[in-house]
Amino acid sequence: xxxxxSASARPAGRPRSEKAEKAIIEATLDLIxxxxxxxxxxxxxxxxxxxxxxxxxxxxxxxxxDLIVDALATLRAPMPKLPGTSVRxxxxxxxxxxxxxxxxxxxRCVMNIAMSEADRYPRLMERFLKRAxxxxxxxxxxxxxxGVTTGELKPELDVDMGMALISGAMLWHxxxxxAGDLPSDLPQRVVDAALAGMAP
Amino acid sequence: xxxxxSASARPAGRPRSEKAEKAIIEATLDLIxxxxxxxxxxxxxxxxxxxxxxxxxxxxxxxxxDLIVDALATLRAPMPKLPGTSVRxxxxxxxxxxxxxxxxxxxRCVMNIAMSEADRYPRLMERFLKRAxxxxxxxxxxxxxxGVTTGELKPELDVDMGMALISGAMLWHxxxxxAGDLPSDLPQRVVDAALAGMAP
Numbered sequence: 001x002x003x004x005x006s007a008s009a010r011p012a013g014r015p016r017s018e019k020a021e022k023a024i025i026e027a028t029l030d031l032i033x034x035x036x037x038x039x040x041x042x043x044x045x046x047x048x049x050x051x052x053x054x055x056x057x058x059x060x061x062x063x064x065x066d067l068i069v070d071a072l073a074t075l076r077a078p079m080p081k082l083p084g085t086s087v088r089x090x091x092x093x094x095x096x097x098x099x100x101x102x103x104x105x106x107x108r109c110v111m112n113i114a115m116s117e118a119d120r121y122p123r124l125m126e127r128f129l130k131r132a133x134x135x136x137x138x139x140x141x142x143x144x145x146x147g148v149t150t151g152e153l154k155p156e157l158d159v160d161m162g163m164a165l166i167s168g169a170m171l172w173h174x175x176x177x178x179a180g181d182l183p184s185d186l187p188q189r190v191v192d193a194a195l196a197g198m199a200p
Numbered sequence: 201x202x203x204x205x206s207a208s209a210r211p212a213g214r215p216r217s218e219k220a221e222k223a224i225i226e227a228t229l230d231l232i233x234x235x236x237x238x239x240x241x242x243x244x245x246x247x248x249x250x251x252x253x254x255x256x257x258x259x260x261x262x263x264x265x266d267l268i269v270d271a272l273a274t275l276r277a278p279m280p281k282l283p284g285t286s287v288r289x290x291x292x293x294x295x296x297x298x299x300x301x302x303x304x305x306x307x308r309c310v311m312n313i314a315m316s317e318a319d320r321y322p323r324l325m326e327r328f329l330k331r332a333x334x335x336x337x338x339x340x341x342x343x344x345x346x347g348v349t350t351g352e353l354k355p356e357l358d359v360d361m362g363m364a365l366i367s368g369a370m371l372w373h374x375x376x377x378x379a380g381d382l383p384s385d386l387p388q389r390v391v392d393a394a395l396a397g398m399a400p
Contacts, residue, residue: 035237035239035320037235112316113316116312116315119305129376158389161369163293163372164368164369164372165393167372167392168368169365170367171366172367172368175315189358190361190364193365194365195361197395197397
């Protein structure tokens with residue numbers, strides 16, 4: 001979700017406050033990327049890094065957790081428009097968004113650090129997952145379930161396991177594959193390999 | 201790899217120094233689990249936590265990185281003995297080791313934190329991967345390649361992608377699945393789902 005989208009739920013900001021909001025989000029991500037854990041991350045530190053007053057931050061976010069959830073959400077690529085032509089095409093679109101996202105080095109670094117704190121800040125991570133991960137997961141589930149209905153996928157398919165194979169193979173390449181950008185044909189190769197066992 | 205195995209390359213220690221070694225490894229893991237990053241982790245802090253002198257540590261490890269690599273390696277379950285009866289049975293054995301490992305909460309927490317530092321300490325992570333991940337990856341590759349040779353798997357199989365699907369689905373359940381221990385039938389379910397697309 002982009003900053004614009006995340007801001008759209010609030011009263012429309014003037015250009016000046018949009019700029020401040022962007023600076024605050026960037027400062028938060030920079031501090032996390034520099035290795036500052038959630039416990040050390042303070043509104044003071046973020047305000048100082050962003051070059052704004054603390055009140056400017058509190059005007060938008062009532063607490064640190066809300067700000068961190070918003071900042072992490074800006075790292076996710078926007079949900080892609082699905083072509084709707086076939087299960088294969090839609091899954092490739094979904095994985096292509098994951099691939100683009102993983103090409104952002106700072107984003108990956110911040111996400112790794114944030115995830116490493118999941119055990120210590122379960123509520124924060126739960127909110128982030130609900131906000132940034134759950135909509136994509138639901139989109140993938142809908143595509144697969146539609147495929148079962150249309151007969152593109154086998155009727156007895158374990159939908160959860162199908163999602164685990166597809167998303168997991170992407171995750172595996174991000175975590176354990178060769179360093180650098182994921183190859184542009186990876187989404188298609190992952191989908192074809194997974195669908196080989198999911199077709200009727 | 202167990203502490204005993206990792207120590208076997210060095211002159212055999214007396215029981216007293218084995219006990220000290222275990223305390224040092226545990227202190228290192230505890231400090232990481234408490235959120236101490238690689239940069240803050242000092243031999244002083246580890247010695248103090250383990251209740252040993254710094255020289256006791258330096259007698260075994262010439263530097264902090266070596267100690268951290270050894271400590272992280274003790275978190276991995278030992279490489280399982282493969283039954284060798286079928287590709288399916290061998291893959292289930294390999295995933296069962298991953299499943300047991302993920303049930304160790306402190307281990308998972310330490311591994312998450314360590315992995316979050318991969319971008320900042322690439323050499324350390326590379327050594328850890330080589331020591332603790334590479335042998336398993338090679339074992340899985342050998343099982344799959346054997347399956348292609350025996351005809352249990354299709355001849356044109358993309359071996360790397362097969363590994364990504366199988367390991368990725370386990371990784372996905374560890375990272376994004378429901379909290380708590382992974383279900384005991386998960387290795388078998390992952391292998392069967394993946395093999396559905398890998399059989400001839």
